[in-house]
Structures are given as structure tokens and as C-alpha cells.
Amino acid sequence: MQVPLREVKLVTNEKDIVEEVVTEVENEQVEGATADTNSEEQLHSESVEVDELTLALNKVKELEDALDENENKLLRLQADFDNYRRRVRLDQEAAEKYRAQSLVSDILPSLDNFERALKVETNDEQMKSLLQGMEMVYKGLIEAVKKEGVEIIESVGQQFDPHLHQAVMQVDEPNVESNVIVEEFQKGYKLKDRVIRPSMVKVNQ
CATH class of the missing domain: 1.20.5 (Single alpha-helices involved in coiled-coils or other helix-helix interfaces)
Structure with a gap:
């Protein structure tokens, strides 16, 4: 299909x-x-x-x-x-x-010896002449250390300051104010603002 x-x-x-x-x-x-x-x-x-x-x-x-x-x-x-x-x-x-501190510290004992020697009283002319020479040397040393900034610490008549003074003795004097230094046994020194050695003093109570 x-x-x-x-x-x-x-x-x-x-x-x-x-x-x-x-x-x-x-x-x-x-x-x-x-x-x-x-x-x-x-x-x-x-x-x-x-x-x-x-x-x-x-x-x-x-x-x-x-x-x-x-x-x-x-x-x-x-x-x-x-x-x-x-x-x-x-x-x-x-x-x-403070470059001069060591030198000044070494000189202080000699200054003390000069001061003690200059307190000696004598009528001997030769001794007086010697003392005058020692006094000149002493003053020369003082002027030399002052040029380096050394100052002597004021003591007698001043108020006691433990930073500047060393009290080794106390007294009771009614005519002196309390805590005032009445006597100095050894000078103290400062180098500018630094205390090299405090003053040895007697203080009123």
C-alpha cells in the first residue's frame, strides 16, 4: 500500500x-x-x-x-x-x-696646724718674726683656696645647723639664746655649695 x-x-x-x-x-x-x-x-x-x-x-x-x-x-x-x-x-x-675638693681636703690639716701655731703667744722677737712669716703663708693659702670657691663656715653666734656644724659639746648659758653656737673648736669649710668639713662647735642648750 x-x-x-x-x-x-x-x-x-x-x-x-x-x-x-x-x-x-x-x-x-x-x-x-x-x-x-x-x-x-x-x-x-x-x-x-x-x-x-x-x-x-x-x-x-x-x-x-x-x-x-x-x-x-x-x-x-x-x-x-x-x-x-x-x-x-x-x-x-x-x-x-668640685675639681679642687681633693686638694683642699689635703690642705685643711695644714691650715689647722697654722691656726694653732698662730695662737701661740711669745715675747721672743725671733719667734714673733717666725710667726709673722707663718701668718703670711697661712693667709696666702686661704686666699688660694678661696679663689677655688672655698668658704669658711661661720659658727660662733650662729644658729646651729646640722648640715654645717658638728656639735661636740653643749652648755647651758642663760644669757645666750637656745641652739646658738657659743664656741668653735675647729673651722669648717665649704667648696661652693658642698660642705667639705663641718665646723666642730659648742652649742647652748
């Missing part, structure tokens, strides 16, 4: 339509699979970027902490160096200011 041409053509068209539908479905499946793959790759890429950003931020934080620590160390070092320079300067100033 022969199939009419029109019917064959219709069947052929229906077959073509089915094939087109199947092709479209397959293409959509492929596109969907590709889209899913791309989405997974995008998520993975974003996750990697987040991890890298986190690592970078942590590294920046570490570098900032290290920088702060180094800055603090530098500041402490600068402060220590400034303190060291200040101490050195003060030591140099003190050494310059």
Missing part, C-alpha cells in the same frame, strides 16, 4: 520537531551543567580570595604589631640615651665645679 505523499511529509515534520525538542533539552542540560560548574568554580574562587585576604590582613596586623614594638624599643632606647647624656653632663659639670 502506498502512503500518500502528504502524510509522509507530515510524519517527517513530526520527527524533525521531536529531534529539535530533544536537542533543545540536551542543550539546556549542557548549559545547566556548565552553569553549575561555573557557579562552583566562582564559589571556589571567591573562597580562595577570602582566604588570601584574611592571610593578608593577618600579615598586615603582624607587621603593624612589629612596627609598634620597634617604635617602643626605639623610644626607650632614645630615653635611655638621653638619660645617659644627662648623667655624663652632670658628672662633667660636678667634676669641673
Whole structure:
């Protein structure tokens, strides 16, 4: 039996339509699979970027902490160096200011001996001449140490000052105010503002 041409053509068209539908479905499946793959790759890429950003931020934080620590160390070092320079300067100033202290301390016993010798009373002309020579030497020494900043500490008639005087005896004299020095046994000396030796004194109660 022969199939009419029109019917064959219709069947052929229906077959073509089915094939087109199947092709479209397959293409959509492929596109969907590709889209899913791309989405997974995008998520993975974003996750990697987040991890890298986190690592970078942590590294920046570490570098900032290290920088702060180094800055603090530098500041402490600068402060220590400034303190060291200040101490050195003060030591140099003190050494310059009190450079004569050792020499003056060595001279004081000789000054004491001169003072005791000059208190000797004599009628002998030769001894008087000797004492006059000793007095000149004594005055020369006093002038020399005064040029270096040495001062004799005032005692008799002054209020007792434990920073300047050393009380070795006390008396009770009603005509003298309390805590006033009535007698000096040994002169005291200052080098500028530093006491080299306090005066040995007698103080009224």
C-alpha cells in the first residue's frame, strides 16, 4: 500500500520537531551543567580570595604589631640615651665645679696646724718674726683656696645647723639664746655649695 505523499511529509515534520525538542533539552542540560560548574568554580574562587585576604590582613596586623614594638624599643632606647647624656653632663659639670675638693681636703690639716701655731703667744722677737712669716703663708693659702670657691663656715653666734656644724659639746648659758653656737673648736669649710668639713662647735642648750 502506498502512503500518500502528504502524510509522509507530515510524519517527517513530526520527527524533525521531536529531534529539535530533544536537542533543545540536551542543550539546556549542557548549559545547566556548565552553569553549575561555573557557579562552583566562582564559589571556589571567591573562597580562595577570602582566604588570601584574611592571610593578608593577618600579615598586615603582624607587621603593624612589629612596627609598634620597634617604635617602643626605639623610644626607650632614645630615653635611655638621653638619660645617659644627662648623667655624663652632670658628672662633667660636678667634676669641673668640685675639681679642687681633693686638694683642699689635703690642705685643711695644714691650715689647722697654722691656726694653732698662730695662737701661740711669745715675747721672743725671733719667734714673733717666725710667726709673722707663718701668718703670711697661712693667709696666702686661704686666699688660694678661696679663689677655688672655698668658704669658711661661720659658727660662733650662729644658729646651729646640722648640715654645717658638728656639735661636740653643749652648755647651758642663760644669757645666750637656745641652739646658738657659743664656741668653735675647729673651722669648717665649704667648696661652693658642698660642705667639705663641718665646723666642730659648742652649742647652748
